Amino acid sequence: MPQLILKAALLLLIFVLSFYSIELSFVVSVLILLISITKTVSFNILISSLLLLSIVFIGIISSYELKHSFYEFLKDNIYFIRPVTILTATYFSVKRIKTKNYVFNALVIVALFFAVNHLFKIIININNINSYIYLRNLGGKQNHIEAIALVFLWFTPYVTVFARYRKLIIFVLLVSFVLYLSRTMFIILFIYFLGYKGYLFLNKRFIKAIFAFAFTIATFGFIVTNIETNRDSKGLKAFIYKTQNSLTELFEPIDTKNILKDRRVLWEHWRAYEAIKAIDQVNGNGFKAWIIGMGFGSQIELDTYVNLDGKKFTKLPSIHNGFINVLFKSGILGLMCYVFFIFHIFFAHQKILTKDRNISLMHKLIIASSLYMLVNSFVINGIFRPGEFSIFLYGALVASIYKFKKSDSTT
Numbered sequence: 001m002p003q004l005i006l007k008a009a010l011l012l013l014i015f016v017l018s019f020y021s022i023e024l025s026f027v028v029s030v031l032i033l034l035i036s037i038t039k040t041v042s043f044n045i046l047i048s049s050l051l052l053l054s055i056v057f058i059g060i061i062s063s064y065e066l067k068h069s070f071y072e073f074l075k076d077n078i079y080f081i082r083p084v085t086i087l088t089a090t091y092f093s094v095k096r097i098k099t100k101n102y103v104f105n106a107l108v109i110v111a112l113f114f115a116v117n118h119l120f121k122i123i124i125n126i127n128n129i130n131s132y133i134y135l136r137n138l139g140g141k142q143n144h145i146e147a148i149a150l151v152f153l154w155f156t157p158y159v160t161v162f163a164r165y166r167k168l169i170i171f172v173l174l175v176s177f178v179l180y181l182s183r184t185m186f187i188i189l190f191i192y193f194l195g196y197k198g199y200l201f202l203n204k205r206f207i208k209a210i211f212a213f214a215f216t217i218a219t220f221g222f223i224v225t226n227i228e229t230n231r232d233s234k235g236l237k238a239f240i241y242k243t244q245n246s247l248t249e250l251f252e253p254i255d256t257k258n259i260l261k262d263r264r265v266l267w268e269h270w271r272a273y274e275a276i277k278a279i280d281q282v283n284g285n286g287f288k289a290w291i292i293g294m295g296f297g298s299q300i301e302l303d304t305y306v307n308l309d310g311k312k313f314t315k316l317p318s319i320h321n322g323f324i325n326v327l328f329k330s331g332i333l334g335l336m337c338y339v340f341f342i343f344h345i346f347f348a349h350q351k352i353l354t355k356d357r358n359i360s361l362m363h364k365l366i367i368a369s370s371l372y373m374l375v376n377s378f379v380i381n382g383i384f385r386p387g388e389f390s391i392f393l394y395g396a397l398v399a400s401i402y403k404f405k406k407s408d409s410t411t
Helices: 003-017 022-036 043-062 070-096 102-124 132-139 144-155 163-179 183-196 204-225 235-249 263-268 270-283 286-292 322-348 357-379 390-409
Strands: 300-308 311-316
Touching (some): 003 390, 022 070, 043 286, 144 163, 144 183, 144 357, 183 204, 357 390
8 A cells, every 4th residue: 555545544534533523533444444454463452452342242232132223223333343443543554654753743733733723713702702611612622632742742752743843833732732621631641741751650650650640639629629619600710610510520429300400500410410320221221231231222311301412312322431331331241341451551561671762652651541541431431432532542652663663673
């Protein structure tokens, strides 16, 4: 396959992932996989793919004889297979592209495009910005490609395109990054910083990192929770109130009956509410549902409605919590596969004995990527979320290790 086609295909995949379309990114990744696949594959990529495909297999089996909509069944298949096609398409295409730093350059270019577009929207609407909600709506709630671009620019040795303007590119990306006001994006960047510094290897430094992370979160939580705010707060205090609420939203016990009396309270605890409803539904369907789930095509009954894209829904095909979502569709067996998938990535790249600093760095970033997946799985559906770059990054980094080793063996 000509290099130009492979490079264009990879650039297209990066763009498509940034547009938050599950169906489009699935189709593109399948096509790229077909034109880039080779006979040999990394053992770690193979194991990871098999674990994810096991979730798909369980979801299909648990759907047998259940009267789910075929359309919803097909959507769930695409939804759960998609991470595998993105992972393998990225791995094989990056592996076959001869230029070592092409994937890094391509991602930075696309991220810069979105950052400039984001800042342009803010500038032309500057007089209309009257709340942090309006500000966030201008660029979307988050854009993880910009976070990953900053990771590349700060934590890798690659000389990107426009090398003379590296500092300017970082500045533009950083300003856009901050103005998303995304708590998850800040956490992700911090995780990669810890990985880059080597604090995520299982040694004494890892223990120090855990304490440092816990201390930082605890200190931040203490400061934030002691600021007086309410749901009617404006400006910065409105954002602080949202942050205060997020610290308890996932784990605070809630009364699902009383909470429906006030939709403002319901929305503040929405992630917890939808997770509880999913678990209640599994529990109500007995032992089989707990073991292999409700099956592909199943939907979470909300016992209320939610407005999405101008329409009212009383049931949802997926929820924010990626772990509960996998449990709902494929049961404890599927959840175990998903947890093993994340743990496999984390542990498989721990004891890496190499003098090559670049290869060592790739392993550090892969370990950080596994924690990126872990954190995202609690709040924004993990690797299954549209616009998710952790699975893409994992494939790109493993392929980059292969290219570095091949280069070293030929010199």
